[in-house]
Amino acid sequence: DGGITQSPKYLFRKEGQNVTLSCEQNLNHDAMYWYRQDPGQGLRLIYYSQIVNDFQKGDIAEGYSVSREKKESFPLTVTSAQKNPTAFYLCASGYSHYGYTFGSGTRLTVV
Amino acid sequence: ELKVEQNPLFLSMQEGKNYTIYCNYSTTSDRLYWYRQDPGKSLESLFVLLSNGAVKQEGRLMASLDTKARLSTLHITAAVHDLSATYFCAVDQVGSGTYKYIFGTGTRLKVLA
Numbered sequence: 001d002g003g004i005t006q007s008p009k010y011l012f013r014k015e016g017q018n019v020t021l022s023c024e025q026n027l028n029h030d031a032m033y034w035y036r037q038d039p040g041q042g043l044r045l046i047y048y049s050q051i052v053n054d055f056q057k058g059d060i061a062e063g064y065s066v067s068r069e070k071k072e073s074f075p076l077t078v079t080s081a082q083k084n085p086t087a088f089y090l091c092a093s094g095y096s097h098y099g100y101t102f103g104s105g106t107r108l109t110v111v
Numbered sequence: 112e113l114k115v116e117q118n119p120l121f122l123s124m125q126e127g128k129n130y131t132i133y134c135n136y137s138t139t140s141d142r143l144y145w146y147r148q149d150p151g152k153s154l155e156s157l158f159v160l161l162s163n164g165a166v167k168q169e170g171r172l173m174a175s176l177d178t179k180a181r182l183s184t185l186h187i188t189a190a191v192h193d194l195s196a197t198y199f200c201a202v203d204q205v206g207s208g209t210y211k212y213i214f215g216t217g218t219r220l221k222v223l224a
Contacts, residue, residue, distance in 0.1 A: 033211065042199060043154075043214040058211070090153060096203050096210045099144050099156040 002027045006091050006103035012111045013078065013085060021076045021106045023091035032074040033100065036060060037088040046089075049074055078108065086110050113138045113204045117215035124190050125223050132185040132218045134200035142203040143176050143183045144212065147196045154199065158185075190222045 004025045013019045025032065031050050035043040045058030049068040063082025068074055074093075078085045088107050092100040114137040124130050134143065142161050146154040158167045160176035160183060167174050171194065173186045183200055197219045201212040 031210070035214075040219075042216045043201075045211055045213070048211050092154075096142060096144075096212070097159070097161065099159045100212065101156070102154045104153045 004091060004093055004101055004103035006089075006106050008106060009104065011106055011108045013108060014111060016080045018077055018079050019108070021078070021089055021091075021108070023074045023076065023103060024072055025074075025091075025093045025101075025103075026072060027093055027101060028071070029093035029095065029101075030071065031093060031095065032068070033092040034058075034064075034066065034074070034076045035090045035092065037090060039088075043090065046076065084110075113140070113202060113213045115200060115202050115213050115215040117198075117200060117218050119218060120216060121219050121221075123221045123223060124187075126191055127189050129189065130187050132187070132198055132220075134183040134185070134215055136181050136183075136202045136213075138204075139178070139181075140202045140204070141178050144201045144203075145174050145183070145185055146199045146201065148199065148217070149196050157198075187220075192222050192224055195220055195222045 007022045033048040034046040037043050044060050046064050047066040049055035052071050055066050055068050065077045086109050090105045091103040094100040116135045118133050145157040148154050158174040163178040165176045171188045176183045197217045199217045200215045204213050
């Protein structure tokens, strides 16, 4: 079955540590997106990519980095420059006409 | 800058009652999307509205879009407990040939037995 797989489901980060969240899709979508959700809040766009080897900053890109070396994969790195990374991270892919498909999410906690 | 606002933010309603959630957005867009999120879970697509006057219905939920008023509504008919969730609308922000969704703040719905 086609879909988006995010891993890990839970992730704990120590102060000053970089961590990478995985997002893989087998839907053959060109566009992929990373959103951050804080408790009781809406979703805010971190980065997005419309095509392989190209990506753009969203509204809250500071402290994050991404790569898009393969169509299927769009990993997100939360760097030590992100001072408040505790949140629920959602990856999505798709064409806006059909609505995005979302992964199951990664819950990141600073310890 | 595109802004998307939903109201109410919280909604507690009795089973069997009707209610409407509103989604207003600030700039021109012909496309609007509704999603459902259960606690601790991901987002599930409910409706894709692609033109002015679009109306879609699924079970007890009906969504409509008025692009001239920059308004979408999600109407709940005869609510049941299973509809308890957070509902988000999202609007396409188009610029420089790229598309990205801007989400509303969400409406947390609780249906009481």
